[in-house]
Structures are given as C-alpha cells and as structure tokens.
Amino acid sequence: MRSLWKPILLYTLLVIGGIISVYPLVYMFLTALKPMTLLFEFPPRLVPSEITWSNFTEAWVSQDFARYLFNSILVTLSSFALIFVLSSMLAFAYSRFHFKGKGLSFAILMGGLVIPSLTLLIPQFLLIRQLGLFNSLWGLIVVYAAGSIPFTTFLLKGFFDSISFDIDESVEMEGGNAWTLFYSIILPLSKPAFVPATIFNALVVWEEFPWALTIINDPLKRTLPVALANFQGQYTTQWGIVFAGSLIAIVPIILLFLMLQRYFIAGITAGAIKG
Template identity: 85%
Template structure:
C-alpha cells in the first residue's frame, strides 16, 4: 500500500513537472523553426529544420540589448531599495514596541490585497508631481513601494523567530539597535532573503503596464516593452517573439537555479524556527 502511494506521488510530480516545462519547450522549438515552418499543416512538435536566425534577429532589433540593460539596472536598483527599507521596517516591527504599531503594520499589509492596476492613475499623478516622469527612477520608486509590504511581511516572520536572548547579549556587550540589526539579525536572516529575491526580481523584471505608461523615451524602456514591439499590428513573427521571450526569461531561470536549494528553506524558516 505504501509503495502504491509513493508511486502515485511520483506520477503526480512527474506530470506536474511536464506540464510546467512544456510551455518553455514549446517556445524553444518554435523559436528554432524557420518562418516558413511556423504554420505548416499538419503541425509538427519537432521541427524538420532548425535555425538560430530568430535569436539573432531578436537580439539585434527593437533595441533589445539596450532594453535588457535597462531592465537589469532597474531591477538591481529596485532590489537595493526594497531590501534597505523592508529590512529596517521588519526589524522595527519585530524588535520594538511603539504606539500604533499594530495599526501601522496592518496598513502596510493592506498593500498586499490592492491590485496594482487600480493604483496606476494615482501613481502617475504622484510621479509627475515628483518630477520623475519619463525617468528610470519613476520605475524604481514605484516598484520598490509595491514590493515593500510582501518583503516586510516575509522578513518580519523570520526576524521574530530569532531568539530575543541575542538582543540581551548584544546589549550587555554595549551594542545598540544598529549593531543588533546589521551585525546579527541580517547575517542570520540570509535564508529569508532568497525567496524575497526571487519573487521581487520576477515581479520587477516582467512588469509591463507601469513601464509602458511612464516611459516615453525609447532609450529608457525596459525589456517587456521590447517584447511587445515584436508583435505587429497585422502580422507577428512568432519565431522572433518566442526567441526574445526565451532570452528575457533566461536570467530569472538562472537566478532560480542558483538559489533553488535555499528557496523552500527560506519560505518555511520563519514558521519552523523557535
């Protein structure tokens, strides 16, 4: 009976893996097809002829390389701002008691349930008033603000699991709150940063509506806009679209592969420690 249960679990896992990876395989095979074979009938899963021309054309058109660099810069800057603010917020809510703590934390967590598209107009007005319209900082500030609630929630859960005895030890050694935060809490919380890194990087990397709304200068646009530009009004070269999409998703896949062994541990660490 136990063997049958194990077999069923593995069958479900394999089926789930196949379903998850199929879109990427289909994209790759389509990107390798010449334009003349994209709409052949009957369709073939494995192309009879392969070419790398779609990848070369995707990389060399629509300012693709420039948009890729813009996305890298915006993602890294957003990442730095998110973790600077979120880690300090999480530390304050985890280690200090102050008036309005519960209410203010509930307000921050309320940001988790607000759809981002509903904030498009007020964000647009605010960014114009701040003089950040048509600038990369207009992207970075909004991306960071949108990611702070989730990141704060995740880090606070891990900070809460760290024993308060450490706080007393630091205090006895003459250290203050900053010493506790920078020298103790942050180094111990590395597992919690891994899932936050993956989620935030994915969110910023693939964001499209806000980038399309605020950026007019073609030299400042990010990668999702380059992918949208591959789709024509009347015809679309799907081989180039899929080739560009694969290039765009490759950095996120590599990031996940590098951090995957820490991913589940980081998600569950705050719940099982202490």
Template identity: 45%
Template sequence: MKKIFKYCINQVAFYLVLIFFALITAAPFLYMIGTSFKGQSFIFEYPPKFIPDQPTLRNFIVAWTSRRFDKFFLNSVVVTLCSTISVVFLSSLMAYGFSRFQFRLKGFLNGSIRIFMMMPAMTLIIPQFILASKLDLINTLPGVILVYIAQNIPLCVFLLTGFMQQLPRELEEAAEIDGASPWEIYRTIIMPLSKPALATIAIFSSLGAWDEYVWAMTILNDPEKRTLPVGIAAFHGQYLTDWGVVFAASLIAITPIILLFIFMQKYFIKGIMAGSLKG
C-alpha cells in the same frame, strides 16, 4: 505482501499523475523553447513539433540586434538591481523595527501593510501616474523604480518580520551587554542570520521588477527607456508577427530569473517556510 503491492501501486499512480500535470504545465515553456529555434517557415507546420528539424540561431540574432533589444535588457537590469537592493534594505530595516521594538502606531502600521498587500496594483495606476507627472518622473527609470519599490515592500516586510521574530535573542542580548547599538546589532547579527529570508524577498522583488509590464508601459513612452516586457511587446507587428523572434526574445528575458532561482532556491524555500510561520 498485499499491503506492499498496494502501496507500490498507489505510489506509481501518484507519481504518474504528478508527471502528467508537470508535462501539461511545462508544455507551453517547452514549445516556446522549440519555436525560438525554428525558422519562420516551420513555425506554423502541423502537427506542431517541440524539437525543430532544422534548428537555427537566426531568431536570437535578430531579437538581440533589432529594435534596441540590448538597450531594453540593460534598462531592465538597472531597474531590477536598484529596486531589489532598495527593497531588501528598506524591508529589512522595517522588519527589524517591527520584530524588536515597541512604539506608537505599531499596530496601525502593521495593519496598513497587510491592507496594501491585498490591494491590486492595477487600482493604483491612475494615482501613481498623477503623482509621477507632478514629480516629473514620466519617461524616467526612477519613476519605474520608485513604484516597484513601493509595490514590493509590504509583502517583503511581512515575510521578514515573521522570520526575524523566530531568531534567537541571546546573541542580541550579549551584543547589547557589550555596548552594541541597534544599528550594529542589525548589521552584524540580524542581517547574517536572515540570509534565507533576504534571498526570498530578493527573488520576489527581482521577479516583480523584471517581468512587470503595465506600469512600465504606462509611464515609459521614450523607446530608449523601455524595459524588456515593453520592448518584447513591440516585436508584435500590426499585420505580421515573427513568432520565432518573439519567443527567442522571451527566452532571453526569462533566462536571468531562472538562473537566479536555481542558484538561490535553497535559501528561497527555507525563507518562505520560516517567514510563513509567524507574522
């Protein structure tokens, strides 16, 4: 009886600690949601309230209709879709090659991918800008997309290679006996079996492209080409900032990523666990 009582106490204490840290982690997000529904006169009230007394949608209307926010949103959608589709396709091809074929420089290329994974993106800003300038990619969405693809491929190849190495070879061997080419095996066997890992890298690359600020701020000077992070930064005034509008714009910006993770979380968790076992 004492052991059962002690076990229950330990479990209650454990979950109370988890709830405490979860609330601390979620507090800024909850405050952002509450503030996005507050009028300007209620934002700086003390003590601050998470739930507004007089909620309003004014901040969302102002955020969406001012400063071409709808254009920023569309630009981010285009950049994220193009970079994510490209990363998933190219990474899956490279991972298939690394996991199934032996070729010269395979070890060198594998090592290079790991080195690029460890390099901070900030260290590449200057050479990337010089290269983009020589290729006339300044102030263009392709200039943003190509860099996002290059930044996301190393990690995605690493995860996919570990996942594909664990896939059973029997189906591939049967397909080879039937005369299937490597491309047909990749398309009809490898890709369907790799859905959890593909969902994982799709979420990673989507999040990286959707939220990235530094490179987009560096290369995009034309207001018509700005993405959401750069556009939201423009809501900050030099002398006065309407924080309700800023938080409303931020809430609109993060909603698609949250929905993406909710709908794909089972694949995400399965893929990240499998991809981390071997690589």
C-alpha cells in the same frame, strides 16, 4: 503492495505537473528554432525538421534589444536594493521595538497587499509626474519598490521574530546598540529569508508591464516587457522571432533561480521551523 500505491501516485502527479510546467518553454524553444517556412506547416510538428538560429540573432540585433535588457537589469537591481534597505529596517523595527501605534501602522502596511496594483495606476501617475520622475527609470524604481515593501516586510518580520530575543539582551550587555543588533546579528542570521524575497521581487519587477507602459515614452528607456509587446506588434506573423526574444528575456530569471534554488525552500520554511 498497498504501501507502494501512495508514492507511485505521488510521483506520477509530480511528473505530470512537471511536464505541464515545462511544456510551454519547450514549445517556445522549438518554435524559435523553426525557419519561417515551417511555422505554419500542416500537420504541425513539435520538433522541427529543419533548425535555424537566425531567429535568436534577429531578435537580439533588432530594436536595440541589448539596451532594453540592460534597462530591465538596472531597474530590477536598483528596485531590490531599495526594497532590501527599507523592508529590512521596517521588519526589524516591527519585530524588535515597541512603540505607540505599532499594530495599527503594521495593519495599514499589510493593507497594501490586498490593493490591486492597477487601481493605483492613476494616483501613482499623478504623483510621479509631480515629483518630476515621469519618463525616467527612477519613476519605475520608486513605484516598484513601494509596491514590494509590504510583502517583503511581512516575510522578513516573520523570520526576525523567530530569532531568539535573548540575543538582544546579550548585545545590550556587551555595550552594543540597536544598529549593532540589526547589522551584525539579525541580518547575517536572516540570509535564508532574503532568498525567496529576492526571487519574488525579481519576478515582479522583471515582468511588470502596465506601469512601465504608462510612464515611459522614450524608446531608449523601455524595459523588456514593453519592448517585447512592441516587438510582437512588429513581427505579427514571425512567431519564431517573437518566441526567441521572449526566451532571451527569461534567461536572467532562470539563471537567478538556478543559483538560489538550493536556498529557496530553506528560506521559505526557516521561520516556521525555528518558530
């Protein structure tokens, strides 16, 4: 009988944790379905007695919401492409090559993980303005990529280190070079490591607000977090519309996670298992 208490307690805690995690989304969705007349009813009801989809329609058609969604998707994809190229090459160099100052340079790179992003806001602003990228999506992409490279490099290097170094000798014996090893061997074997990196970087870039608010003045170049902040200001009391817009904004991230979830745990633990 005692052996049953441990799994029962474990699953009970998991269910409670799941409910706590899902409840905000459920509350947002049910509130988005409420007409304006039911938002402030007393006593409040979680499940509305009357359902309307007009909040989603209004959220989509107002303030050029589709353009903001496109901007966020473009910035996220472009940032990740830049992160993928630079971080994978850096991780490969630190994993496979030996060069003077390797330890120091890697320590400096990892130091970027402990620097709060808000402390870099002013230096980044001055740099982006000097580069002529102010008020452009490229100004977002460059900074987002630079901020995510340290963590992604650290994650990929751990996985690259777990791949047998005997492969390097085999490639060399077959007449291959470092590029052959990197492109034809290391990258294909490291696909599981890119799944958590993809999800993490997508979340960071998709929801980033302070930097996007700082350098984007053109309304047509706003990303979703900035648009939603202005959206909430316009509809201060129409929380159904605000929640509907927020739900539309998180749909791409949810879809991304659902597509990659079966690889997520494997990608997180692969390096540890192989090591």
